[in-house]
Amino acid sequence: MFARAIKASKSSLNVGIGRTNKHCSPQWCPPINRYAHHRSRVPVIPHTSIKIFREIPELREWRRKQLVDYRSVGLVPTMGALHEGHISLMRMAAAENHRVVVSIYVNPTQFGVHEDLDSYPKTWEKDCDILRDLDKELAGDGKNLGSVAAVFAPTTNVMYPSGRPSQEVDGKGSFVTITPVGELLEGASRPTFFRGVATVCMKLFNIVTPEKVYFGQKDVQQTVVIKKMVKDFCMNTEVMVGETQRESDGLALSSRNVYLGARRRKLATTLSKVLRVAEANYLRGSRSRDELLGPARELARLLLMEQHQLQPQERVKFEVDYISLADPDTMEELEEVDESKGAILSGAVKMLPVEASQPGEDLGLSGGPPVRLIDNIILKPVK
Ligand SMILES: Nc1ncnc2c1ncn2[C@@H]1O[C@H](COP(=O)(O)OP(=O)(O)OP(=O)(O)O)[C@@H](O)[C@H]1O
Ligand SMILES: CC(C)(CO)[C@@H](O)C(=O)[O-]
Numbered sequence: 001m002f003a004r005a006i007k008a009s010k011s012s013l014n015v016g017i018g019r020t021n022k023h024c025s026p027q028w029c030p031p032i033n034r035y036a037h038h039r040s041r042v043p044v045i046p047h048t049s050i051k052i053f054r055e056i057p058e059l060r061e062w063r064r065k066q067l068v069d070y071r072s073v074g075l076v077p078t079m080g081a082l083h084e085g086h087i088s089l090m091r092m093a094a095a096e097n098h099r100v101v102v103s104i105y106v107n108p109t110q111f112g113v114h115e116d117l118d119s120y121p122k123t124w125e126k127d128c129d130i131l132r133d134l135d136k137e138l139a140g141d142g143k144n145l146g147s148v149a150a151v152f153a154p155t156t157n158v159m160y161p162s163g164r165p166s167q168e169v170d171g172k173g174s175f176v177t178i179t180p181v182g183e184l185l186e187g188a189s190r191p192t193f194f195r196g197v198a199t200v201c202m203k204l205f206n207i208v209t210p211e212k213v214y215f216g217q218k219d220v221q222q223t224v225v226i227k228k229m230v231k232d233f234c235m236n237t238e239v240m241v242g243e244t245q246r247e248s249d250g251l252a253l254s255s256r257n258v259y260l261g262a263r264r265r266k267l268a269t270t271l272s273k274v275l276r277v278a279e280a281n282y283l284r285g286s287r288s289r290d291e292l293l294g295p296a297r298e299l300a301r302l303l304l305m306e307q308h309q310l311q312p313q314e315r316v317k318f319e320v321d322y323i324s325l326a327d328p329d330t331m332e333e334l335e336e337v338d339e340s341k342g343a344i345l346s347g348a349v350k351m352l353p354v355e356a357s358q359p360g361e362d363l364g365l366s367g368g369p370p371v372r373l374i375d376n377i378i379l380k381p382v383k
């Protein structure tokens with residue numbers, strides 16, 4: 001969250017300023033005119049049949065047609081700045097549904113007041129190129145049931161018709177809260193985060209009415225919150241979870257990795273290394289919190305100490321927010337893993353900005369602001 005400081009490129013600004021909605025800044029509004037298809041009311045991504053819906057009524061009309069035609073619909077919610085993690089969810093959805101809807105919406109209510117909503121990466125044109133390439137790939141692969149049929153890219157006016165609600169913790173508004181799970185871990189660090197996520201996902205599910213919804217394991221607590229919301233509100237959809245996509249050295253893909261720069265990028269694998277130590281101990285038979293998390297915390301301490309011994313021009317400082325061993329259904333902390341249920345190992349680390357840069361050093365986009373990284377490993381049941 002700390003690292004969303006990219007500014008829209010000049011070209012994306014240019015395409016955005018034709019007819020922007022007063023409730024959305026020109027930087028991030030998908031262009032309305034540019035992709036207009038002459039014979040259709042609904043624009044499409046060029047060289048594809050992927051429809052771009054900006055309004056709810058048109059999307060609902062399209063959705064009704066899919067229902068009448070017995071076509072299943074899968075939804076992949078995203079905040080854009082698409083990468084291979086998102087694409088893997090779309091591939092999964094295309095394998096199991098006739099029509100895949102991808103939502104691209106940077107949801108204000110999940111950002112705390114001091115978080116960087118305004119600078120969250122907005123890469124609409126690049127996202128369209130990625131979707132076009134995926135469209136070609138899926139068309140050439142006979143194993144899929146369907147393909148990406150539509151992008152839903154609403155404005156905040158559409159998503160919050162009574163006006164944009166407060167981002168304050170005690171702010172008023174129509175919110176969905178899923179507690180206590182939404183208050184733990186990520187929710188403790190970002191108190192309005194899961195309220196915003198549950199609220200926007202409830203809206204997206206109500207609008208798209210998908211048979212299945214797709215979320216990434218990288219945001220594991222989010223999957224637990226969404227599953228609980230679907231269960232507790234008797235929602236008619238199935239929550240599917242796609243595995244975390246990683247770089248070859250183990251770093252989980254994330255839109256925010258672009259802010260790391262070369263020096264911090266090398267150390268960004270710290271969290272996955274630390275979690276893997278705990279996983280290795282689980283696989284060797286350890287079950288208690290101390291046996292699992294003790295050595296993991298020790299590795300984090302040693303890696304940080306190593307950095308502190310370096311010169312400011314060379315070192316990377318980071319802060320461990322949490323390392324957790326939690327119940328897979330509630331995210332509550334465990335003293336002992338129940339072998340029949342397994343557990344979730346998760347963590348969050350804040351990579352601090354470099355203290356002293358070297359001449360010409362790549363510090364990451366926007367000068368390398370603080371970057372909060374999250375990751376997790378599922379400890380599978382053994383019985
Ligand atoms: N590396 C990944 N592997 C699998 N799924 C992912 C990965 N990264 C993100 N996702 C999933 O994609 C969906 C949309 O996520 P989002 O748009 O927030 O991307 P992100 O990379 O997590 O961005 P952020 O910088 O906000 O964390 C979520 O369900 C998320 O879990
Ligand atoms: C699910 C989501 C799209 C809701 O805004 C967001 O939290 C995300 O990208 O993980």
Ligand code: BAL
Binds near residue numbers: 001110219
């Ligand atoms: N993938 C989680 C979205 C967020 O950090 O706001």
